[in-house]
Amino acid sequence: MTKNAKVRSVEILACDAGWRNYHFVKLTTEDGVVGWSEFDEGFGSPGLGAAIQRLATRVVGQNALAHERIFAELFAATRPATGGVVAQALGAIENALLDAKAKLLGVPCYELLGGKIRDRIRVYWSHCATWRINHPTWYKPEITDLDGVKAIGREVREKKFTALKTNIFTYDDGKPTGWRPGFGAPFLPEINVDRKVLRDLRMHLEAIRDGAGPDVDILLDLNFNAKTEGYLKILRAIADLDMFWIEIDSFSPEALGYIRRQSPHPISSCETLLGLREFLPYFREQAMDVAIIDTPWNGVWQSMKIAASAEAHEVNVAPHNFYGHLSTMMNAHFSAAVPNLRIMETDIDRLAWDHELFTYVPEIVDGYLVIPDRPGWGTEPNEEGLRAHPPKSQGGLLNYGRKT
Known part of the structure; x- marks a missing residue:
């Protein structure tokens, strides 16, 4: 040593x-x-x-x-x-x-967490269609209509992924636009859900199912984009669709528990919570089927404590992971060691230069991430690559949808 x-x-x-x-x-x-x-x-x-x-x-x-x-x-x-x-x-x-x-x-870091339980982790293709609709400058090919949504569904199946997650979109003249009032895009602070949103969301989900076929699990992330009334409207509108889970963020564990007890689909939540104390009211309320833990936010060691509490409340966990490759590997070690894992999030659509920024990129085979045995997280930033792509002064959700 x-x-x-x-x-x-x-x-x-x-x-x-x-x-x-x-x-x-x-x-x-x-x-x-x-x-x-x-x-x-x-x-x-x-x-x-x-x-x-x-x-x-x-x-x-x-x-x-x-x-x-x-x-x-x-x-x-x-x-x-x-x-x-x-x-x-x-x-x-x-x-x-x-x-x-x-x-x-x-x-490897998983040894610090009690050792690995599994050698590979089932992952779902997150922001499926979302990145190519919302950020076409960086993620290709751009999706401009329902045919493009169907095509990425087929791509998921053909690349042998077993699950995908998408978001809410509205369609005007056949062109999809991300609907994220919970994050101010569009700016609708009342975040009501109207008939058009319901119709367009169902149309979007049916298109992605058409492409993906019957054997790919579909997850839907609603984020903070509704209040209790609106979430229930959405759940009723898609009650007959085959969904792996509906992801909902709510500041109220009681409201989320009320939603879960009326939902025809499993509910996942909690990706924005910090520390075990914030999770406990949701566990006590039995507010969700799957607890999502952001391990970069909480720390992987602290996240293991949260997962242990989830286990005691008969709840499985899933990591929140929509960042870079190092975050993916941090979450992979957590996922390898935690007993009560449901599935792991990862983004498959990547920047053209993502591979230049890290010493190793995650190895995904047939929809499963293979756990490496290298020391530490198994990858680290390539400082030369970072210098070749200097940061912008602004970015992220704080600027998403901002009028300039």
């Missing part, structure tokens, strides 16, 4: 990721072992990098092996402002410490 595991430095790196930026923590020990993690500022978390840098002053000089102690100290120091960006900063630091610790010990 490397003798000196004290943390020498904590740095923030970023690069251009098309419509957003990728962000990374680089934690280096005195003996030069580097632990990496990926975080995200564009998913409603401005200033996260600054929070990490401020907290890093308490990490430098500490033993990188003692990630639980460091997390507890940082939590104590930030207790008056628990949650939000501060919690995500703690998660990003924890994940970099886990990578460093695994490399110091010469083992």
